[in-house]
Amino acid sequence: MSTDYLKRILTSKVYDVAIESPLEFAPQISTRIQNKVFLKREDTQAVFSFKLRGAYNKMANLSAAELKRGVIAASAGNHAQGVALSAKRLGCRAVIVMPTTTPKVKVDAVRALGGEAVLAGDSYSDAYAHALDLEKQEKLTFVHPFDDPDVIAGQGTIGMEILRQHPNQIDAVFVPIGGGGLIAGVAAYIKQLRPNIKIIGVQTADSDAMARSAKAGRRIELSDVGLFSDGTAVKLVGSETFKLAKQYVDDYITVDTDAICAAIKDVFQDTRSVLEPAGALALAGAKRYAALHELKGKTLIAITSGANMNFDRLRFVADRADVGEAREALFALTIPEKRGSFLRLCAAIGKRSVTEFNYRMSDSNAAQVFVGLQIGSLSESERIAAGLIKKGIPTLDLTSNEMAKTHLRYMVGGRSTLAENEMLFRFEFPERPGALMKFLTSMSPNWNISLFHYRNQGDDYARILVGMQVPPTDKKELKQSLESLGYPYWNETDNPAYHLFL
Structure with a gap:
């Protein structure tokens, strides 16, 4: 083989x-x-991805009769464009089944290349199942995105080029x-x-x-x-x-x-x-x-x-x-809530460049400050934290804390004494109409939403932070509701950054 x-x-x-x-x-x-x-x-490459290599090699090896009937693929990304471009070059029909959640720009890209974009289901799995049905109904040939010897061989030409280009x-x-x-x-x-x-x-x-x-x-x-x-x-x-x-x-x-x-x-x-x-x-x-x-x-x-x-x-x-290049470190600092504290904090930080500084008064005795500092290496954040602690400033390193990086830095605002029995969850919602409604209707009306932060930056999904007041007796029901929802989620209730700031 x-x-x-x-x-x-x-x-x-x-x-x-x-x-x-x-x-x-x-x-x-x-x-x-x-x-x-x-x-x-x-x-x-022409479609800005390697995917057209495997798609074309698969399709170019089909018989004249198979090409005449046409091909079908399930994809919301680069494989879809690879199949559509290959079909255009070979003069055959290409049906691309894409989830209904696929951004319009990707659907338009397939259609611009002459592909027939069919929208079906909420996920890739749904689109794939529908593509298999259409394959049988219309006697089309399925072009798999990866698990096919001709597709694998097409991608393998990259290895051939590497050895030729760098002997x-x-x-x-x-x-x-x-x-x-x-x-x-x-x-x-x-x-x-x-x-x-x-x-x-x-x-x-x-x-x-x-x-x-x-x-x-x-x-x-x-x-x-x-x-x-x-x-x-x-x-x-x-x-x-x-x-x-x-x-x-x-x-x-x-x-x-x-x-x-x-x-x-x-x-x-x-x-x-x-x-x-x-x-x-x-x-x-x-x-x-x-x-x-x-x-x-x-x-x-x-x-x-x-x-x-x-x-x-x-x-x-x-x-x-x-953060990924270890050029910024994030910290939660605790300083006394009294005059001169900020000045003493700045003196402790020294000449290091500050990238972020968030604070809101929420306690008469102590202030929680969210600080970003410029660093040269990941180990430096540990040294900074140790140095601040040595100077009497309680410090928590948040550089690797996902909730802090995605949500907290945009919503530092103090804790609420009203949020009794609050539990905190981080979600990734598909960016489509009805996603939030699906979440709200799956939660019990007895659970009050006490905190909410939505963040989307051009992705096909949004990042959500939700606080809910859930009585201890309802925790089993909550877990069942979250599992049935089908969205990726993380329980952040024990996250130390949450306890300091929110």
């Missing part, structure tokens, strides 16, 4: 629609992490993983020709199905996936992609949202290009892997897989990039 993939990749027909994407040296990133970093620029020493290639089609193809090619090159899979910490599956020795299906890196938000990897990954992938690493935001900023500074979160995933992984393994002077290649970024989302990326 392995030699079969070599042949499939070498004879792949991707270059009717795809370019040989550049392999570019990233000087600023390389200097900062003290390794030679190259970016394989798949974001420069010298390569220590590791970092590949983003959703369903596994990209890493399966790239690894199947590179490891058979240059087995000394490490292939490292990169996933987000909240969408790490492949890494968990590799550890378990079998495919693991996640109950929920994080939505920030939507291009890699896959609950279950493919059976064929998992088989190839088991055989050829050396290691896996996971990164968080802040690290991805920092990587987006890194690529912008080196190339003046803006990647989507999934597109920056490999670089975020390369940086973390190099730091964890103390790599120096190595040659690292990161595949920048896509650039289909919503413009409004850049506000969130800019907010979080400095």
Whole structure:
């Protein structure tokens, strides 16, 4: 089977629609992490993503009769555009089933390429099920986004190009993983020709199905996936992609949202290009892997897989990039509520640049202050906290506190004595009409909403912080209501930042 993939990749027909994407040296990133970093620029393809390689190779290998009947796919992202463009080039019908929640810009992009966009269901799973029904009804050929040998081979041409473009020493290639089609193809090619090159899979910490599956020795299906890196938000990897990954992938690493935001900023500074979160995933992984393994002077290649970024989302990326790059630290400080306290606090902070300062009087004895400070490394936040505590200022480091970074910094306003039996929850709501109404109607009318903060920055989903007054006897009923809702949520009731400020 392995030699079969070599042949499939070498004879792949991707270059009717795809370019040989550049392999570019990233000087600023390389200097900062003290390794030679190259970016394989798949974001420069016609649909700003590598996905058209696999889609076209699959479709170009169909018979004339199959092409005449047409193809169908389920996708809300880059695969949809890859299939639509490939169909346009091959002169065949393409039906793309997309969830009703898909942003209009993505639906319009498919239609602009000649694809028939069919909206069905609230989620990808619903769209996929509807696509399978249409496939049977209309005798169309299904083009899977990752779990198909021809799709895998099409993506594997990226590995072929890397070895041709950089015949010298390569220590590791970092590949983003959703369903596994990209890493399966790239690894199947590179490891058979240059087995000394490490292939490292990169996933987000909240969408790490492949890494968990590799550890378990079998495919693991996640109950929920994080939505920030939507291009890699896959609950279950493919059976064929998992088989190839088991055989050829050396290691896996996971990164968080802040690290991805920092990587987006890194690529912008080196190339003046803006990647989507999934597109920056490999670089975020390369940086973390190099730091964890103390790599120096190595040659690292990161595949920048896509650039289909919503413009409004850049506000969130800019907010979080400095934390991800360890350039900003966040703290909760407690100072006496009396004259001169702020002055003494500023003296304790010293000449360090302040990025944020939030305060509201809420207690006659002590004041809680939310402070952002500019730093040079992640370990510096720990030293700052220790230094402030030594100077008699109680300090809580919030740099890694998700609730504080997403909500608290925008709503510091003091605690309420009226919020008896309050419980605090953080949600990710799909950005569609009726999402909030669905939440409200699923909660008991006996539970009063005592705090609410909504935040959306151009994503396909919104971040919500909700405080509810729930009697202790209703906790079991509350848990059942939250589970049936189907939205990802986190209980923040014990979060120390909540107790200090809200």
